Amino acid sequence: MTGPAASTEAATRTLLLALAPLMADELARWLDGERAVRGRSDHTIRAYQADLLSFLAFLGRHHGEPALPGNLGALTQSDMRAFAAAERGRGLSARSLARRLSAVRSFIRWMSDRHGFDASRALASRSPKFTRSLPRPLAEAQARELLDLAAETHPKPWIAARDTAVLTLLYGSGLRIGEALGLNGSDWPLREALTIRGKGGKERQVPVLPVAREAIAAYLVLSPWPVNRDEALFRGARGGRLSASVLEGAMRGLRQALGLPASATPHALRHSFATHLLAAGGDLRTIQELLGHASLSTTQVYTGVDDAHLLAVYRAAHPRT
CATH class of the missing domain: 1.10.443.10 (Intergrase catalytic core)
Incomplete structure (x- = not known):
């Protein structure tokens, strides 16, 4: 394997080796649980692994020592903000950072249940706000x-x-x-x-x-x-x-x-299916089921597309003096 994919895989192996063995084992257990219990896809598991490796590598640099399970209970909002700032400084978008922080919080929450520490300070940090981009269907x-x-x-x-x-x-x-x-x-x-x-x-x-x-x-x-x-x-x-x-x-x-x-x-074409069905009077719950969205909020983005279309028609047709 050559090119960007090989570089990414090599970087992942390097980060895994850099983790303390105990933390690497905990990360593997959490990922296995996400796959088996929550039914996460292989693509999602790879994304979660990359998210947590970035976070744990940051903690190692930030505190000057490898991240260990016992150290996670001492994390504060300041630590989480510093991680977020470092990721944005590397060019990560607000949307990607929000997803990354969501994975990190899930892992910290799981670790707190497993090891009995209070993670409320770290979990109290907020994700960055971002504007969800509208799908661009065909007419x-x-x-x-x-x-x-x-x-x-x-x-x-x-x-x-x-x-x-x-x-x-x-x-x-x-x-x-x-x-x-x-x-x-x-x-x-x-x-x-x-x-x-x-x-x-x-x-x-x-x-x-x-x-x-x-x-x-x-x-x-x-x-x-x-x-x-x-x-x-x-x-x-x-x-x-x-x-x-x-x-x-x-x-x-x-x-x-x-x-x-x-x-x-x-x-x-999938976006077009949903948008045209909504424009024809389809209800959001039905469209959610047809698309296989886990959350209705994911499907609601298509209402924005329909509103944008109506506004565009209005602006094109409204008589201006």
């Missing part, structure tokens, strides 16, 4: 144009049909790209509702529109690869599971051809 007409163009773009008809099928499924069902590409032959034929295992292993039911089933059927007729129960439904050019990077590349070509902004990614 309905843009989404239709994109799907129409996808069916005509690739010189190999089966690949054009494949890309159309995946993009139609993302837009029609609000799937994450990994959820769509994780489908296997055993999931075909798709029924009116599809059981999806999302983040944290949480299952949800999502609707599958007839147009999506028809697009997938058209792709499978043209595909040179048979539908096998234990193999990918959406295949790459060599028969393996279609990768997200290939689909992102196809989307990049489509948005350039249509003059769409860089925000028009495969994930933007």
Whole structure:
């Protein structure tokens, strides 16, 4: 492995080795609990590990000695503010810092329960405020144009049909790209509702529109690869599971051809699904369940998109004197 990924992995190994063995063991136990009990994804576990390694490495530098479980009970708001300031000084955004501090507090809280110390001073620190950025969905007409163009773009008809099928499924069902590409032959034929295992292993039911089933059927007729129960439904050019990077590349070509902004990614189709459903009268609780959001506050960001759209229409149409 070379490049940035290798550098990050090497830095992580260095930080792990720099921890006192007792603290490294406690961190591993906490991460195992987050994975097993709370159903955190591998991606989340890696993020949590990076968050805690940064924090524990900071404590070592800040106090001039390795961080130990017994020392966490002595942490104060000043220590937490110093950590936050150091992270912002390294260029971490307010949003990323808020997530990092949330992971740190969870670990400190777990350690206080485990070792019986009072962590109230450290836990009393506040996270930085940040403005949640609004999703940038496609307009309905843009989404239709994109799907129409996808069916005509690739010189190999089966690949054009494949890309159309995946993009139609993302837009029609609000799937994450990994959820769509994780489908296997055993999931075909798709029924009116599809059981999806999302983040944290949480299952949800999502609707599958007839147009999506028809697009997938058209792709499978043209595909040179048979539908096998234990193999990918959406295949790459060599028969393996279609990768997200290939689909992102196809989307990049489509948005350039249509003059769409860089925000028009495969994930933007999930945003478009939610925004268009809300505009059509869908209620937030239903949209939350369809998207698989753990918190309603995550789904509420789409109300901001709808309000922004209404304001833009008003400003464009209102007569000014």
